Amino acid sequence: MPTTQPTTETTTGRDDPRLTAVGLLFEVANAMERRLAPDLAAAGLAGSEFEVLIRLGRTEGASLRMADLARQAGLSASGATRLVDRLQARGLVERRACESDGRVSYAVLTDAGRGVVAEVLPVHVATIERWYTGVLAPEQLEQLNDALRAVRAEVHPDAEQGAS
Amino acid sequence: MPTTQPTTETTTGRDDPRLTAVGLLFEVANAMERRLAPDLAAAGLAGSEFEVLIRLGRTEGASLRMADLARQAGLSASGATRLVDRLQARGLVERRACESDGRVSYAVLTDAGRGVVAEVLPVHVATIERWYTGVLAPEQLEQLNDALRAVRAEVHPDAEQGAS
């Protein structure tokens, strides 16, 4: 079971360790998504919808410009529009116009939205603990987070900007 | 910038470190997918399609049962059916009936499919190196892989089984 060095190949082979590294990343991310989905589905939420609610809840004023929300959630602008449409139709978020700029509109978390998040969050976190953070020793988890943060800084630098 | 300990909250707050940990995982995975997509799109391949081709190429006989392929790729059975349909329509894979069991059919990589993979692989690996493996020190990458493997063993244990 090779971990880093290419076995015998000199050219990029099908078992290139870099290939398996990203494959591992994707497998874990996809599997985690599947493990977490049922909890959210119980509240009628898709993963991306829950993520948006969480991000709004973390924000000063519980509101975010559509564009910032899209970038943070890794969605396209149209995806954000439709997603907020759905949440708005269920009364979990509202749209508020920006006073200083007629183009922008804010998505703002409603009390109902906050309630749903509060309801789902405990079991959600427990599931994370069960399948992800709880699987690793604390120092190993810290190493994992550090490594992922380092990658994110390169690959997705605009992750947290946009709080306005 | 807290890393692990909850700031002041005792109950599961919106900034729970476990929440941010999975968030980090998803952010990196999504961002990597976006970085890798253009290379594959140049060959007319979606990420999932490329993954299937790679997995077939890694397999003895370059063939996999539909069900195993679905499980390995993290797809539903119907998703695998349609994906193989697309690849078959382009001549990159073929379907072969199983002799001993009339229900199962194998997806088998064609020479054309092998050619496409060989064509895309070098630039694909280079992009991985650029945005993922190359960002980290070798020992840090090893720690990352170890941690992800440990998580995968829990969360997606049937990742590699089904070679026959």
Add this chain to the structure above:
DNA sequence: TATGGTTGCTTGCACATGCAACTAGTGCCC
């Protein structure tokens, strides 16, 4: 050999999402 349960794969349908095109608002520069 006939029957009921199970498995492997495929289709009907619903749906979330991205891309491209469009509209409306902003700011710049002449």
Add this chain to the structure above:
DNA sequence: GGGCACTAGTTGCATGTGCAAGCAACCATA
């Protein structure tokens, strides 16, 4: 002030995917 490039957000369209249902093949049991 008038036009012009740019930005923010929304829609038409295409597409990939999952769920549920369907169908065919297999197997166990009598």
